[in-house]
Amino acid sequence: MTFLRTLAIAVGMAASCAAFAHADGVDSINPDVAKRLYNPDMLDPAQPVAASPLQDFKAKNPPPWKIGYASSYAGNTWRAGAMDELQNEIIPKWKELGLISDVVITQSNLSDSTQIQQMRQLVDQGVDAIFVCCSNPTALNQTVQYAYDKGVPVFSMTGYLTAPSAMNSSVNYQVAGFEIGKRLAEELGGEGNVLIVEGIPGTSGSDSQDRGVKAGLATAPGIKIVGSVAGMWTDQIAQGEVQKWLATHPGKLDAIAVQSAAEMGVLRALKQSGRTGVKVTVGGELGALCTWRKNPDLIDAAVQTWPPGDDVQLIWDVMMRTLQGQGPKIQSVLVDPVVLTYEDVAKILPEDCDENSQAWLNVGKDNWGSQAYLNDFFMKPADPTAYKP
Incomplete structure (x- = not known):
């Protein structure tokens, strides 16, 4: 493809x-x-891009390392995809390499206080590093410092933490959002009414992408944002919120700009409402991509902003390289969004694909932080899988 x-x-x-x-x-x-x-x-104005204080970091223990994953949420298909990659691909591979002993996983269900407590417990239990996902950018900062003071670095995927010692990796969400918004504005011919479906407001990834989407839409003065709802990166929630919005706003609607994972819920809400001819932006959910496969006029292109398997692979590589003493140059490792055309999707999915699939498309390491790409972000780059202490 x-x-x-x-x-x-x-x-x-x-x-x-x-x-x-x-x-x-x-x-x-x-x-x-x-x-x-x-x-x-x-760039999100709060995105940390200073020189990393972990440039001279040395792991407190030799491998095999014990890793903590302080997840903030498990209630959507994206989190399930990331967890599947972690448990069925990453952990077996790195245990076989002899570089990790265990990964301890916690879930805080969007409670900052619970996640803070869980992270402190992971530090006290002797983990060598912690990674988190999609968390509040400031609430964890004191805990990140607590971990750092005890020799435990903290890494954030698909969103950033503003703690000076934290390492972050993700797509540039503002760039990705701008691409989504600008493409949608152009597809509408520069005018039309658009509903925005955000992710989880207050998280860095959601807020950054929302800012970019609105900036992209603003490139066409004839575009009017007629509403905004929080889909919470969850299809069921997005479906309910969009259904309520549609029921109380019977006016003309030309398009919906959606943050994954919510596009399947949005598509179901539109179908149930009887609305037709509404453009819907598509991300990485295979069910939504299948709907596009069967309905070519749904949208012109899909912008991949957070393929779950690729995102967890990216932060894992950044974390392993740091533990190995490769020395990250910068606080945030950012990658490009990837755009799929209809022709790309037609090659990926058959005509009889499943519109209810809850799986996700991963674009692959070569397109989402390849080894050569990541080498440029480290002082002493090397293949992390070949590490010999």
Whole structure:
């Protein structure tokens, strides 16, 4: 399949991205990547991009390492996909390599206080590193410092933590959101009414992508945002919220801009309401991609912003490299979104695909933080699977 990379997306939003001021950490990475993904005009203003304080980090113990995963939520298909990759691919592989002994998993169900308590318990139980997912960007900061002071680095995937010692990895959500919004505006011919379905407001990934979507839509003055609901990255919740919105807003609706994982719920809500001809942005849920496969006019392209297996592989590689002493240059490792055309999806999915599938499309390591790409983010890069203490 052909994956179309998103490159100079900032055209039309920023006057110029040829030169800009940025943090010291960005100076040390590939200039093309810095211009594309770390340009302040296209970067969440709170995204940590200073030089990483873990450049000289040394793991407190030799491998095999004990890892903690302090998950904040388990209630959607994306989390299930990430957990499947972790338990069935990553853990067996790295145990066989002799580099990890165990992964201790906790779930906090969107409670910051519970996640804080669980992270402290993981530190006290002797883990060598902790990674988290999609958490509040500031609430965990004192706990991250507590872990750091005890020699336990903390890593955040699909969203950032603002603690100075935390390492982060994700797509640039503002760039991805801008791509989604701008493409949708163009597909509508520059005018129309759009409903926005956010993820979980208050989390960095959701807020960054929402900011980007609105900026992309704003490139066409004829686009009107007629409402916004929180889908909570969960199909069932998004379906209910969109159904309620549609029932109380009978006016013309041209499109819905959705954050995954919620597009299947949105599609069901539209079907139940009897609304037709509404464009719906599509992410990585296979059920939604299948609906697009069977309905080519649904949208022109799908923007992949968080393939779950690829996201957990990305933070795992960043974490293993750091434990091995490779020295991360910068606090946040950002990657490009990946755009799929209808032709790409037609090659991936058969005509008789399942519109109710809860699985996700992963675009693969070569498209989401390849070894060569990650090498540029470390002082002493090496293949982490070949590590010999």
